[in-house]
Amino acid sequence: MPQMAIQGIIQAQTNIQHLGPFGKQVNEWIQQEVAATAATIASELNVPRETITLTENVTSGCNIAMWGIDWRSGDHLLLSDCEHPSIIAMAQEIARRFDVEVSICPLMLTLNEGDPAEVVAQHLRPHTRLVALSHVLWNTGQVLPLARITEVCRNNSQKTQILVDAAQSVGMLPLNLSELEVDFYAFTGHKWLCGPGGVGGLYVKQEIRDNLRPTFIGWRGVITDDQCQPVELQPDGRRYEIATSNYPLYVGLKEAIQVHQQWGTARERYEQICRNSEYLWHKLTELDHVECLRSSPPESGLVSFKLDTSEPQASKKLVIYLESQGLLTRSILAPDCVRACVHYFTLESEIDQLIAQIQKFERN
Amino acid sequence: MPQMAIQGIIQAQTNIQHLGPFGKQVNEWIQQEVAATAATIASELNVPRETITLTENVTSGCNIAMWGIDWRSGDHLLLSDCEHPSIIAMAQEIARRFDVEVSICPLMLTLNEGDPAEVVAQHLRPHTRLVALSHVLWNTGQVLPLARITEVCRNNSQKTQILVDAAQSVGMLPLNLSELEVDFYAFTGHKWLCGPGGVGGLYVKQEIRDNLRPTFIGWRGVITDDQCQPVELQPDGRRYEIATSNYPLYVGLKEAIQVHQQWGTARERYEQICRNSEYLWHKLTELDHVECLRSSPPESGLVSFKLDTSEPQASKKLVIYLESQGLLTRSILAPDCVRACVHYFTLESEIDQLIAQIQKFERN
Numbered sequence: 024m025p026q027m028a029i030q031g032i033i034q035a036q037t038n039i040q041h042l043g044p045f046g047k048q049v050n051e052w053i054q055q056e057v058a059a060t061a062a063t064i065a066s067e068l069n070v071p072r073e074t075i076t077l078t079e080n081v082t083s084g085c086n087i088a089m090w091g092i093d094w095r096s097g098d099h100l101l102l103s104d105c106e107h108p109s110i111i112a113m114a115q116e117i118a119r120r121f122d123v124e125v126s127i128c129p130l131m132l133t134l135n136e137g138d139p140a141e142v143v144a145q146h147l148r149p150h151t152r153l154v155a156l157s158h159v160l161w162n163t164g165q166v167l168p169l170a171r172i173t174e175v176c177r178n179n180s181q182k183t184q185i186l187v188d189a190a191q192s193v194g195m196l197p198l199n200l201s202e203l204e205v206d207f208y209a210f211t212g213h214k215w216l217c218g219p220g221g222v223g224g225l226y227v228k229q230e231i232r233d234n235l236r237p238t239f240i241g242w243r244g245v246i247t248d249d250q251c252q253p254v255e256l257q258p259d260g261r262r263y264e265i266a267t268s269n270y271p272l273y274v275g276l277k278e279a280i281q282v283h284q285q286w287g288t289a290r291e292r293y294e295q296i297c298r299n300s301e302y303l304w305h306k307l308t309e310l311d312h313v314e315c316l317r318s319s320p321p322e323s324g325l326v327s328f329k330l331d332t333s334e335p336q337a338s339k340k341l342v343i344y345l346e347s348q349g350l351l352t353r354s355i356l357a358p359d360c361v362r363a364c365v366h367y368f369t370l371e372s373e374i375d376q377l378i379a380q381i382q383k384f385e386r387n
Numbered sequence: 388m389p390q391m392a393i394q395g396i397i398q399a400q401t402n403i404q405h406l407g408p409f410g411k412q413v414n415e416w417i418q419q420e421v422a423a424t425a426a427t428i429a430s431e432l433n434v435p436r437e438t439i440t441l442t443e444n445v446t447s448g449c450n451i452a453m454w455g456i457d458w459r460s461g462d463h464l465l466l467s468d469c470e471h472p473s474i475i476a477m478a479q480e481i482a483r484r485f486d487v488e489v490s491i492c493p494l495m496l497t498l499n500e501g502d503p504a505e506v507v508a509q510h511l512r513p514h515t516r517l518v519a520l521s522h523v524l525w526n527t528g529q530v531l532p533l534a535r536i537t538e539v540c541r542n543n544s545q546k547t548q549i550l551v552d553a554a555q556s557v558g559m560l561p562l563n564l565s566e567l568e569v570d571f572y573a574f575t576g577h578k579w580l581c582g583p584g585g586v587g588g589l590y591v592k593q594e595i596r597d598n599l600r601p602t603f604i605g606w607r608g609v610i611t612d613d614q615c616q617p618v619e620l621q622p623d624g625r626r627y628e629i630a631t632s633n634y635p636l637y638v639g640l641k642e643a644i645q646v647h648q649q650w651g652t653a654r655e656r657y658e659q660i661c662r663n664s665e666y667l668w669h670k671l672t673e674l675d676h677v678e679c680l681r682s683s684p685p686e687s688g689l690v691s692f693k694l695d696t697s698e699p700q701a702s703k704k705l706v707i708y709l710e711s712q713g714l715l716t717r718s719i720l721a722p723d724c725v726r727a728c729v730h731y732f733t734l735e736s737e738i739d740q741l742i743a744q745i746q747k748f749e750r751n
Contacts, residue, residue, distance in 0.1 A: 024404065024408075029400065029404070032400070033397065033437065036393065036583075037722075039584075040388065040393070043715045044388075044577065044584065045715055045717065046717075047706075047707060047710055048708050048710065048713045077634060079443050079589040079630070079631075080605075080631045080632070081630065082603075082605035082606070082629050082630035082631075083603060083605075083629055083630065084468065086602075086603040086604065086605070086629070090602060090603065092453075104729075107606070107618065108451065108609065108611050108615050108617045109604070109605040109606045109629075109630055111616060111617055112604045112605065112606070112608065112609045112617040113605070115617065116600065116602075116604050117617065119600075120600070144604070156587060170672055180511050211631065213408065213631060218401075219400075219631025219633055220408065220632065220633045220634065221585065221631065221632050222633075223631075235482065236480065236483075236484070237447075238450075238454060238603070239447060239450040239454065239474065239602070239603055240448070240450065240473070240476045240477055240480050241446035241447075241473040241477070242471070242472050242473045242476070244476065245472065245476045247472050249720060250720055250721045251472050251719075251720040251721050252472065252475060253472045253475055253476040253479065259433070259510070265443070265444065265446050265447055265450070265473075266443070266444040266446035266447065266473055267444040267446075267575065267577060267584045267587075268443060268444070268584065268585050269584045269585025269586075269636055270585075272585070272586065272633055307413050331673075341726065342411075343411060345413065346410050346411055351407045351409055351410045353409065353410075355615075356613060356614055356615040357614045363721045367547070377508055
């Protein structure tokens with residue numbers, strides 16, 4: 024987290040302590056901050072503020088979409104083979120409760136050749152109700168051609184909607200969701216946006232909001248009458264918000280986004296990310312026992328590579344070694360690899376350090 | 388929040404910044420803190436740690452229970468007439484989705500006479516699947532006789548379960564949920580426990596866990612295999628937890644609870660709360676144009692009273708005036724009243740100040 028975000032959180036917390044946690048003044052302040060946070064997020068996604076729901080994390084956002092659909096027995100739900108276990112668990116539970124068919128389309132193999140949109144098209148069915156996939160695949164770092172996949176879904180059926188797990192894309196890719204035409208786009212603030220853990224959001228396309236009921240529901244999602252009875256849903260994305268959150272965290276996320284926006288536009292940041300990942304990718308390809316999953320420079324800040332060794336759990340061991348040297352990467356199970364992340368603010372010297380440590384690990 | 392809680396949050400945040408937000412070391416630390424927080428909460432409720440789910444707030448806990456029940460068309464859901472709009476909104480949505488009948492039993496009138504358990508008994512139906520009510524009513528401060536209400540539900544049908552909105556009871560009443568035999572008990576850490584906003588929890592009775600599926604679901608609720616595929620639910624209350632939370636807040640809540648536990652046992656704290664609310668109640672009854680809703684000293688730290696005046700919105704005006712004087716109370720719409728809270732650490736001098744300001748308001 025940038026210092027500005029940390030300071031924002033502490034100041035907001037101090038302010039709440041000063042005003043008292045409950046009361047007119049603090050409530051007005053909270054409402055203002057909630058609106059400002061949603062507006063700042065909306066500016067990153069290029070969408071109207073009304074389409075944004077604040078959630079605790081990306082998974083909660085996916086759940087809102089998944090459970091809000093009025094599933095019918097026999098409906099089909101399509102996932103890719105590169106989805107996070109959270110989404111898979113959701114799909115399993117939806118299948119169980121509503122007698123929905125779940126199938127998986129193989130996108131992992133399209134990292135270096137083939138057309139993901141084509142693969143999705145081949146796996147759609149007449150009753151496909153939802154396609155759930157990631158914009159940036161968390162394991163291989165591949166950026167999916169979302170505009171074309173959305174088009175393929177639209178052409179399949181009026182009823183085929185698309186839910187995007189944007190855990191790895193918000194804060195990394197320049198986005199214009201108004202143009203992308205996706206139905207649901209769920210994200211978190213604590214990865215590429217560098218905000219605090221515990222705040223994320225969901226974009227729901229304006230035209231479909233009236234048909235997506237809230238599932239988990241609470242006072243933040245409803246309007247009450249003079250007897251404190253809920254009489255209708257909030258007219259905008261707030262209808263999917265539930266109840267009390269830690270509002271200082273919202274301030275932290277807003278501040279973090281503003282730090283990024285001051286550095287440069289989303290496109291400028293993305294271009295710098297790509298320059299950094301290309302630099303890392305080149306350095307990695309030069310190493311003897313390392314193979315990058317991508318055969319050309321990555322289109323994202325995720326650079327996944329495997330170790331050419333017969334040693335069991337080599338990826339895991341490398342990651343643990345790197346952590347001991349102050350370098351944070353992670354091992355991925357499927358496909359078995361190590362994933363490094365470079366942001367726009369990652370320094371060449373840091374990448375050089377990573378490379379040097381991988382070499383050192385290999386020699387031992 | 389106590390200083391210890393604030394310091395705990397800041398230190399935890401600093402620690403995460405130091406270790407890095409993702410990695411083996413920080414994950415181990417997080418797992419430890421999550422377990423310690425659940426254990427500390429469990430010690431307040433006198434239940435095994437395994438029955439506790441950490442949530443963002445009380446409303447999320449209620450939603451887990453409400454949406455986890457396998458409702459059948461024609462099932463009946465009984466609420467009291469003193470429930471929070473969040474629960475009412477949930478009931479409305481459950482009714483809509485599953486064709487469930489919702490009805491309301493009048494408990495507000497039992498504040499000074501009558502037997503709430505008897506009223507609940509009269510409103511149960513053969514198909515009552517769930518009774519949802521608060522342990523301490525948020526509007527009048529009444530403490531419901533939960534043991535007897537639970538007995539009444541048990542006698543109605545094996546299938547009649549009870550969900551308790553414990554927003555106002557956890558941290559106020561001495562609790563032994565193992566003895567109480569309730570099915571679901573949802574609470575928040577930011578009210579009577581004085582923790583940060585954004586952390587709460589849910590107790591689910593051990594015997595019924597296997598029959599309550601998670602609805603919103605994510606990586607924290609499942610166990611994955613060596614291909615990162617979810618293969619089963621967590622064996623304990625973690626199965627209802629979703630994904631990334633702000634873990635420093637957990638530390639804050641844990642520290643806040645420890646401050647209380649150092650002051651005294653839950654019973655000692657409750658007795659001091661009652662001494663304070665009795666003092667306030669006496670002082671209020673001595674005022675000319677004020678009428679306490681209770682005709683005898685309250686059994687809780689919530690003291691609700693109305694103003695004997697024909698002036699419109701008098702309650703709201705008084706609350707705004709009091710806030711301008713640094714005294715935080717709140718106006719309640721149904722019944723129309725002002726609600727004051729006294730905790731065990733509230734000073735007599737603070738209560739005297741409140742009384743003096745109410746008198747001053749009345750003179751103007």
